[in-house]
Amino acid sequence: MSRQFDNFALVALGFVVLALLLPLTAGDSQLGWMDHPAAFSVLLLVGGVSLYTAWKGVHGTGVALLIVGLVFIGVLSAIGLMNDGLAGTASWGFWAYIFSLWALIWRGIAHISNTSTLHKGQRVATSIFIPALFGLWLLFLWEMLCVGFGVPGVLLPPPSAIFLQLISSLDILYADFVQTFMKSVLSGFIMGCGSGFIVAILVDRSPFLKRGLLPLGNMVSALPIVGIAPIMVMWFGFDWQSKAAVVVIMTFFPMLVNTVAGLSAAGKLELELMRSYGAGYWQTLFKLRLHSAMPFIFNALKINSTLALIGAIVAEFFGTPIVGMGFRISTEVGRMNVDMVWAEIFIAALAGSTFYGVMALLERAVTFWHPSYRVKHR
Amino acid sequence: MTTEPGAMGLDVSLQKPSFIAVAMAGKTGPVTIVLLVFVAIWYAGAIWMNSTWEIDRFAKKNIDWTMVQLVSKTMQQERPILPAPHQVLVEMNDTIFLKKITSKRSLVYHSSVTLSSTLLGFVVGGLLGILLAVGIVYNTTLERSLMPWIISSQTIPILAIAPMIIVVLGAIGLKGLVPKAIISMYLCFFPVTIGMVKGLRSPDVLQIDLMRTYNASRWQTFWMLRWPSSMPFLFTSLKVAIAISLVGAIVGELPTGAQAGLGARLLAGSYYGQTIQIWSALVTAAILAASLVILIGWIERYVLKKMGTRP
Numbered sequence: 100m101s102r103q104f105d106n107f108a109l110v111a112l113g114f115v116v117l118a119l120l121l122p123l124t125a126g127d128s129q130l131g132w133m134d135h136p137a138a139f140s141v142l143l144l145v146g147g148v149s150l151y152t153a154w155k156g157v158h159g160t161g162v163a164l165l166i167v168g169l170v171f172i173g174v175l176s177a178i179g180l181m182n183d184g185l186a187g188t189a190s191w192g193f194w195a196y197i198f199s200l201w202a203l204i205w206r207g208i209a210h211i212s213n214t215s216t217l218h219k220g221q222r223v224a225t226s227i228f229i230p231a232l233f234g235l236w237l238l239f240l241w242e243m244l245c246v247g248f249g250v251p252g253v254l255l256p257p258p259s260a261i262f263l264q265l266i267s268s269l270d271i272l273y274a275d276f277v278q279t280f281m282k283s284v285l286s287g288f289i290m291g292c293g294s295g296f297i298v299a300i301l302v303d304r305s306p307f308l309k310r311g312l313l314p315l316g317n318m319v320s321a322l323p324i325v326g327i328a329p330i331m332v333m334w335f336g337f338d339w340q341s342k343a344a345v346v347v348i349m350t351f352f353p354m355l356v357n358t359v360a361g362l363s364a365a366g367k368l369e370l371e372l373m374r375s376y377g378a379g380y381w382q383t384l385f386k387l388r389l390h391s392a393m394p395f396i397f398n399a400l401k402i403n404s405t406l407a408l409i410g411a412i413v414a415e416f417f418g419t420p421i422v423g424m425g426f427r428i429s430t431e432v433g434r435m436n437v438d439m440v441w442a443e444i445f446i447a448a449l450a451g452s453t454f455y456g457v458m459a460l461l462e463r464a465v466t467f468w469h470p471s472y473r474v475k476h477r
Numbered sequence: 478m479t480t481e482p483g484a485m486g487l488d489v490s491l492q493k494p495s496f497i498a499v500a501m502a503g504k505t506g507p508v509t510i511v512l513l514v515f516v517a518i519w520y521a522g523a524i525w526m527n528s529t530w531e532i533d534r535f536a537k538k539n540i541d542w543t544m545v546q547l548v549s550k551t552m553q554q555e556r557p558i559l560p561a562p563h564q565v566l567v568e569m570n571d572t573i574f575l576k577k578i579t580s581k582r583s584l585v586y587h588s589s590v591t592l593s594s595t596l597l598g599f600v601v602g603g604l605l606g607i608l609l610a611v612g613i614v615y616n617t618t619l620e621r622s623l624m625p626w627i628i629s630s631q632t633i634p635i636l637a638i639a640p641m642i643i644v645v646l647g648a649i650g651l652k653g654l655v656p657k658a659i660i661s662m663y664l665c666f667f668p669v670t671i672g673m674v675k676g677l678r679s680p681d682v683l684q685i686d687l688m689r690t691y692n693a694s695r696w697q698t699f700w701m702l703r704w705p706s707s708m709p710f711l712f713t714s715l716k717v718a719i720a721i722s723l724v725g726a727i728v729g730e731l732p733t734g735a736q737a738g739l740g741a742r743l744l745a746g747s748y749y750g751q752t753i754q755i756w757s758a759l760v761t762a763a764i765l766a767a768s769l770v771i772l773i774g775w776i777e778r779y780v781l782k783k784m785g786t787r788p
Contacts, residue, residue, distance in 0.1 A: 233622035311507030329747030
């Protein structure tokens with residue numbers, strides 16, 4: 100027989116069969132699939148669709164989207180099962196069900212991501228859709244593993260608990276955000292990047308300084324600069340000024356090195372053209388060299404956006420007023436209030452990603468001419 | 478025009494440029510001078526920052542002080558605001574060469590504690606990074622679903638949540654080396670993955686097509702073409718990785734209650750206001766980082782030479 104079965108759908112089918120055979124729960128409460136008719140029907144539906152795709156394969160994006168939709172219903176039913184007496188006692192039957200969903204959604208995503216005949220809008224949509232789906236799936240797995248195995252909340256709280264903590268303490272989180280991000284990070288970032296930029300332009304006029312500073316600047320980026328934090332706290336006190344100082348030092352060198360490298364990126368031909376126009380140093384700088392330095396400068400800005408947040412939070416471990424992300428993390432860890440710590444981490448991650456994303460968007464707007472942004476035609 | 482090599486011209490071309498001129502034309506001279514200027518600024522800063530306190534003391538004792546007295550006093554403080562470079566060097570000499578290695582006050586002991594978790598995290602993180610890169614290069618689904626998360630994973634300030642990882646892992650009995658190594662690993666894998674994805678994709682279409690005409694299997698294409706051509710990328714990212722691995726290990730030591738390691742040394746120094754101790758730990762950490770990066774550079778040169786790559 101030469102028929103090619105769809106591997107992932109077969110795996111999904113196998114796990115559905117296992118889910119039917121193995122016990123759903125462990126321990127005293129011997130619940131079976133029959134006690135959860137809704138979940139049971141979804142399980143049968145998953146089995147049916149797996150059988151169909153195993154036989155027929157996935158043809159067309161529509162089928163793939165249908166599979167994703169079905170898995171979504173499956174996920175909801177799994178969460179329902181979890182709340183319905185499975186918490187802490189889930190057994191192999193349940194995990195087999197999760198695995199079957201996993202195999203099925205992998206098949207759906209694989210189909211969508213391998214489709215190459217998409218026009219531009221759809222390409223953009225899938226480039227957001229697929230990672231989003233993957234992230235949601237990871238969140239779901241996290242929740243299921245935490246609740247299903249009854250992992251103690253001190254070790255790793257489920258996402259739902261973190262979310263509840265997050266919305267119940269928004270005011271504290273906001274105050275921390277203002278203290279750490281708005282005051283320390285932003286002011287330090289602007290001062291550090293600004294001074295790095297200015298020094299780079301000054302250094303640029305002297306080839307001697309360029310040769311002397313560049314190797315050192317490169318070396319400094321390999322050094323553990325965060326260690327300077329306790330000294331800055333001693334010098335500038337506990338409030339945001341000391342954190343901003345750490346951020347300034349951490350962001351200065353990447354900016355310096357990258358700008359100096361970028362200023363020498365202009366091509367010889369263009370430079371000679373400017374010369375033949377009779378352009379002076381400053382005209383050449385503003386009309387040509389700064390533009391060709393932009394990709395390098397934005398590279399530094401992106402590196403610095405993550406460095407700045409790290410610097411500010413780590414500096415808060417060495418002494419702060421009673422507000423701030425680093426302060427909150429270290430005190431709540433001490434009180435074993437891990438939900439709150441994770442909520443704070445979520446805010447930090449969100450702030451960090453947004454900061455980085457804004458820099459990346461700015462880069463796109465400013466350096467739209469750069470080859471790396473030209474649309475690739477497959 | 479009759480070109481006759483004039484005596485002057487010949488002289489100039491044959492004359493060896495002086496040692497200083499060679500040094501200044503390259504990088505050594507400028508770097509040395511910049512370093513010297515840096516040390517000078519450091520001394521000036523130390524005198525300036527520590528002088529307020531000394532002037533106060535002179536005033537209290539009603540002593541007429543001269544500039545020379547003031548300067549010499551600012552260089553000998555027990556807990557200066559900014560220690561002078563030679564004070565740091567003396568402290569480093571004391572704690573590195575004069576103390577026994579097993580002593581709790583020996584910087585060699587603390588460095589070795591930090592170094593061991595740095596290296597463990599570096600090795601595991603490097604391997605993880607390579608594996609992820611291979612997966613991403615060979616599997617489109619993995620690439621499109623995982624790659625955005627790998628990138629955004631690094632916008633999470635992991636260093637900032639290091640204390641939580643340490644404390645939580647400590648609660649389930651994992652202490653000492655492993656939690657710190659986990660933080661280093663998390664920091665390490667990212668540059669390696671990014672660099673290796675680029676490196677494994679660096680052979681151009683022509684070469685890959687050639688492998689196909691040889692009827693090479695996927696494994697052979699990987700082992701004979703993609704892997705060797707990714708080596709320069711691998712070493713570049715390994716240099717970045719080992720540097721941040723060290724940072725991760727140091728920050729990981731901050732919340733462990735100041736037991737051992739360079740980070741603990743920093744924390745203890747900041748508790749007791751021992752600025753000289755902080756600075757000597759910092760300088761040691763910097764030297765450690767620089768030598769690790771240089772070591773990777775040596776290995777890189779050796780491996781590339783063995784592979785027959787022209788520099």
